Amino acid sequence: MKQAKTARRIKKSREDKIFDGIVYTIIIILMIIVLYPLYFVVIASISDPNAVNLGEVMFWPKGLSLEGYETLLQNEELWIGYRNTVLYTVCGVGTCLLVNIPAGFALSRKNIYGGKLIRAYYMIPMFFGGGLIPTYINIRNFGLYDTIWVMFVPFAVSIYYIIVSRTYFRTSIPEELWDSAQIDGAGTLGYFFKIVLPLAKPIIAVIALWFAVQQWNSYFGALIYLHDKELQPLQLFIRRILIQNQTASSMLSGTAAAEARRLSELIKYTTIIVGSLPVMCLYPFVQKYFNKGIMVGSLKG
Amino acid sequence: MxxxxxxxxxxxxxxxxxxxxxxxxxxxxxxxxxxxxxxxxxxxxxxxxxxxxxxxxSPWVGFQWFIEFFESWRFWRLLRNTLVLSLYSIALGFPIPIILALICNQMREGRFKKYFQTVMSLPHFISTVVLCGMVILFLSPSSGIFSALAGLFGAELPNLMGSTKAFPTIYVVSGLWQNAGWDSILYIAALSSVDPTLYEAATMDGASKFQKLLHIDIPMLVPTMSIQFILRMGSILGVGFEKVYLLQNNLNRPTSEVISTYVYQLGILGGQQSQAAAIGLFNTVVSLALVLTVNKISDRMTGNALM
Incomplete structure (x- = not known):
């Protein structure tokens, strides 16, 4: 193998060298395009507020200052948002696994009485739905509007995760295990909990991580169903600061309006950092799980 | 008995x-x-x-809401905006991940390649709210980094967030920045499963790298491409509410108001629930018809179908 590689390298033609040159140039440019905005947010968040307002920060931080972080971290709403997001993410992952993994396993079994009907029942929501308004009215009718439950119970079923786990159970868990479990006198439930679940740890990890990131980053459900600020997650707090520009009025009570305006741009950058840090730090370490998940999910089943 | x-x-x-x-x-x-x-x-x-x-x-009114909607001036504006945003997204968002994967596949295996993939998919994990916040911050005419960079070259940027012409491009390009790398992972995986003897045989025949890319890599991606394309077409009218809604403001509304944001505005903020539900239903039915049609066409042309 190694020999083959060196042989190929010797044979590299002029044309191929130019080709390689172009490829690596494009790669470097792409990395700059992706990384520069992220880098810029970091340096802007630790720069002097006046320099940020005037657009003077470009390639390195200007006049180091932690004023933005100090002001932001004193804000109570940030911590309420964080607390709620952590709660919704933890409970959300719990219900998501509890609901979808058993369903994926059940649908992976063959020769189930009524199997065709059941499969249709789970497939239809992928193609048709009531839409936003009937769904919203339904949630109100159940009395779930403005309660924490709406964030992790009603929409815990994900057809996509069910299919991913079903594919995993079909392809990675040998049918012989079921035969031997039966000989040992285990029923379906015993087989599922004692034998299948321990073997399914990789897929459980993938789904849990995927769902956690999705839940952490989402704002749509909360925008529609949570009106009470005490219940709103972090993303709605970030929205108030970044999109609705509420920094000046809500956060800096008592200070002069000019002072508030002076810090408002800076606080936006620090909010981005504080809001994204957990996911960003985690991602490089769990990347392989995510990639694996994409592969399982892309298999047609 | x-x-x-x-x-x-x-x-x-x-x-x-x-x-x-x-x-x-x-x-x-x-x-x-x-x-x-x-x-x-x-x-x-x-x-x-x-x-x-x-x-x-509740009393029946038949197709009244549908007829009202189709006859209103808003209908064409919403349909046009929705189609422009989604077709523009597909025109760039479909081929670019494929090109990225082809480029990535040219790199020698090793740590740098892995690092490249990690970097390219990193923005996918930024939340929509933060992404839209960054776009608005960066494009600010007074303090944004884009006007500062333009200033280096002596140019001056207009207020892009308030421009009806710029909105579709802002929407699509920010989407590419966030998702192109992530979307390419699927294609990179498909390429990594190509039988290496194919490349060796091509090398023996004197094929250049570019010829191998054209005649081995691209044909290998066709099945994955068809499936992804069907999925994409199905969401033509489902232009993501989340991002459009956050980037929308009163100045750019003539090109940024799409069906889903209008349904929200009308039904939930405005309380006209039946009208909004009718528009939502119209949206769902057209999307369903589109998926089924594209699925059939793809099945006939390439033999790859979802169902």
């Missing part, structure tokens, strides 16, 4: 699978309560819905 026996058979079969049904129960109930009941709720699109009478007793 025979009938009775058959009935017993059903019970027996049901009983045999009861543990399977038990595992399905939680998801079954949640789907019923929160997905299937709202599906019945679409009847409100044909009613003059009010809270007191509910889905069952």
């Amino acid at each position: 025979a009938k009775q026996k058959k009935g017993k058979g059903v019970l027996k079969k049901l009983n045999k699978n009861k543990e399977i049904y038990l595992l399905l129960l939680p998801s079954f109930v949640l789907l019923l309560l929160f997905i299937y009941i709202p599906m019945y709720g679409v009847v409100m699109a044909f009613q003059d819905y009010n809270y007191v009478d509910g889905f069952f007793k």
Whole structure:
């Protein structure tokens, strides 16, 4: 193998060298395009507020200052948002696994009485739905509007995760295990909990991580169903600061309006950092799980 | 007698699978309560819905809301904006991940390649709110980094967030920045499963790298491409509410108002629920028809279909 590689390298033609040159140039440019905005947010968040307002920060931080972080971290709403997001993410992952993994396993079994009907029942929501308004009215009718439950119970079923786990159970868990479990006198439930679940740890990890990131980053459900600020997650707090520009009025009570305006741009950058840090730090370490998940999910089943 | 026996058979079969049904129960109930009941709720699109009478007793109005919607000036604006945003997204968002994967596949295996993939998919994990916040911050005419960079070259940027012409490009390009790298992972995986002897044979025949890319890599991606394309077409009218809604403002609304944001505005903020439900239903039905059509065409042309 190694020999083959060196042989190929010797044979590299002029044309191929130019080709390689172009490829690596494009790669470097792409990395700059992706990384520069992220880098810029970091340096802007630790720069002097006046320099940020005037657009003077470009390639390195200007006049180091932690004023933005100090002001932001004193804000109570940030911590309420964080607390709620952590709660919704933890409970959300719990219900998501509890609901979808058993369903994926059940649908992976063959020769189930009524199997065709059941499969249709789970497939239809992928193609048709009531839409936003009937769904919203339904949630109100159940009395779930403005309660924490709406964030992790009603929409815990994900057809996509069910299919991913079903594919995993079909392809990675040998049918012989079921035969031997039966000989040992285990029923379906015993087989599922004692034998299948321990073997399914990789897929459980993938789904849990995927769902956690999705839940952490989402704002749509909360925008529609949570009106009470005490219940709103972090993303709605970030929205108030970044999109609705509420920094000046809500956060800096008592200070002069000019002072508030002076810090408002800076606080936006620090909010981005504080809001994204957990996911960003985690991602490089769990990347392989995510990639694996994409592969399982892309298999047609 | 025979009938009775058959009935017993059903019970027996049901009983045999009861543990399977038990595992399905939680998801079954949640789907019923929160997905299937709202599906019945679409009847409100044909009613003059009010809270007191509910889905069952509200007075019927037939197709009134649909006709009103189709005849209003808003209909064409919403349809145009929705189609422009989604077709523009597909025109760039479909081929660019493929090109990225082809480029990535040219790199020698090793740490740098892995690092490159990590970097390219990093923005996918930024939340929509933060992404839109960054776009608005960066494009600010007074303090944004884009106007500062333009200033280096002596140019001056207009207020892009307030421009109706710039909105589709802002939407699409920020989407590419966030998702192109992530979307390419699927294609990179498809390329990594190509039989290496194909490349070796091509090298023996004197093929250049570019020729190998054209004649081996691209044909290998066709099945993955077709499936992804069908999925994309299905979401033509489903232009993501989340991002459009956050980037929308009063100045750019003539090109940024799409069907989903209008449904939200009209039904939830405006309280005209039946009208909004009718528009939502129109959206769902057209999307469904599109998926089925594209699926059929793809099946005929390439033999790759979703269903």
